[in-house]
Structures are given as structure tokens and as C-alpha cells.
Amino acid sequence: MKKILIENTDLEVSRINFGGNVFGWTLDEKQSFEILDAFAEAGFNFIDTADTYSWWVNGVGGQSETIIGKWMKARGNRNQMVVATKVGSETKEHPYDISKKHILKSVDESLQRLQTDHIDLYYTHFDDEVTPIEETLSAYDELIKAGKVRYIAASNLSPERLIESFKVSEENNLPKYVALQPHYNLVERQNYETQYADIVDKYGLSVMTYFSLAGGFLTGKYRSEEDLSKSVRGEGVKKYLNPKGLEIIKALDTVSAKHHSQPATVSLAWLMAQPHIAAPIVSATSQRQLQTSFDAPKLNLDAEDLALLDNASK
DSSP, rough: EEEEETTTTTOOSOOOOGGGGBBBTOOOHHHHHHHHHHHHHTTTTTTETTTTTHHHHHHSOOHHHHHHHHHHHHHHHHHOOOOEEEEEEOOOOSSSSOOHHHHHHHHHHHHHHTTTEEEEEEEEEOSSSSOOOOHHHHHHHHHHHTSSSEEEEEOOOOHHHHHHHHHHHHHHHHHOOEEEEEBBBBBBBBIIIIIHHHHHHHTOOOOOBSSSTTTGGGGTTSSSGGGGGGTTTTTGGGGGGGGGHHHHHHHHHHHHHHTTTOOHHHHHHHHHHSTBBBEEEEOOOOEEEEEEHHHHGGOOOOOOHHHHHHHHOO
């Protein structure tokens, strides 16, 4: 299994980052263990979660980290896995919050649930847009010095706050974000490419994309309004059932047929072929879905494939 180094770190990760939002939500503990076992057995080592997954189920979250922690303890494999989690999201109990007080409290709760003494990659999940950047970064500085966190990363920050954070890091000798987790896929390109790609390039960030398969649309499962009832997530992809979306599905079908592959695998391979994309985040609730992800790092798209997909999705 070929691994990739996250820029400015010593973290070697697989090119697929498993999205742990499904643990304790659409997968129970036993099913989660089975999926995690298959993921690890195939040589993948990178798991993404958040302290608030799945807060929409019980109002507070914590289920995903708890399941991952139990699994790592049962398998004795903490040192083989690279674990990313996040802080700052809202729940029914609190709004977005990246104050020092909230971060210091939340990290200990995450460590407890994950049954570990350190987090490999700790994300600012959402920005509350009121906490001074220096306060947030100084909290992370404390955690890194205490050995509780190895590296920090950013998710839903505005381009302005992200740029400002590098300035504050530099001026105050505080930790720098090493990675970005943006919303990016074949149907949602504009925001990342126009607002964030230059920042990623300038600061040498590694990118872990979320909604990598556009809520399942890029699997090719949804091709008409009738298909929306196939899944609980169906309504969320309705907005992609337009000429552009269907043109992308057509291009994916062409490239898939050429490589005897699947649209989801091709979509992920396209992401991996883009500059700075280290590991797309993908969830799976079955072995079959997992396999489409496993196949993506092995699929090398040629210039003709990439041009076809680019033209359909521009």
C-alpha cells in the first residue's frame, strides 16, 4: 500500500481517508468494527472523525470517537493508525466555539473517547468568527507541547481567516496548520479552486476533501428524480440532477467503461490527480462501497480521461 506524507509532518497516510461520521449513525458498533477491520486489513491507516459526530442523533455527539477508540483498543493497533478529529462544531448544547477554554476541555474528552494519549491531526472544524486567532492557536500550542496533539489542520475557515492564521503563527511563533479539509469534488469545484487552491499552494498544505462523492451522486446511483428514494441521502443530491450533473455522470460512465471500473472509483482517482490532494475522505456502509474506494489509488487516469472529466465539470 503506497502511502503519502502529509506536508510538514512525519505522518504517512493512505490515499483514502475513511470518514467516521457513519459510526454510531448509519452503522452500529458491530458493523463499524467490520468496516474498520476491512479498511485496516487492506493496508489503509487514515481515519477522520470529529468530537460532535453524530450530534444530529443524540444532540451531543461523541459516538464516532467512542467506537473508533473501542476498536483500536480491541485490535491493539493505535500506533498503526493515523487519527484525525476535530473541535469547534456546534451541538444542541453549544454553538460553534474555538475559544481556548472550549478547545482545552474538548481535547481531553476526545482523548478519553478515543482511548489514546494523543491525536495525530486536530482540526479547527468550524470557525466561530469571534475568537481571536491568536487565542485558538495558543490553545493548540499548549496541546502540542503537552503531547496531546501532534499537528493541527483547518476545515471550514474563510479564506481571510485562514490567511490571517498563517500571519499570526509567523508573528507569534505559534503552530501552523499543515492541512486543509475543504468541500471539493467533481460537481463542486468552484469554491475550492477560486478561493482556496492558491492558499494551499502558497503554504504547502495537504488537502483532505470532504463530500468527495457529492453525497453519493458521483457513484452514478442517482440519474433521475425516481432514483432519489434509493437512499436516506437521496434528497440531498437532487440539486445535482441538472444538465451539468448529468454530463459529469456521462463522462464518468465513459471513463469507467474504459478502465472496467466504477464511477465512484473514477471520481476519487480524479481528486487524487489534482495538485495537493493527499487523501479524499470517503465513508462506506458496506464492503462493496469500501471496494470502490480501495480501487481508487490503483487507478491511473490518463490525460484523455482527465480532460474529459475536466470539460464536463468545469
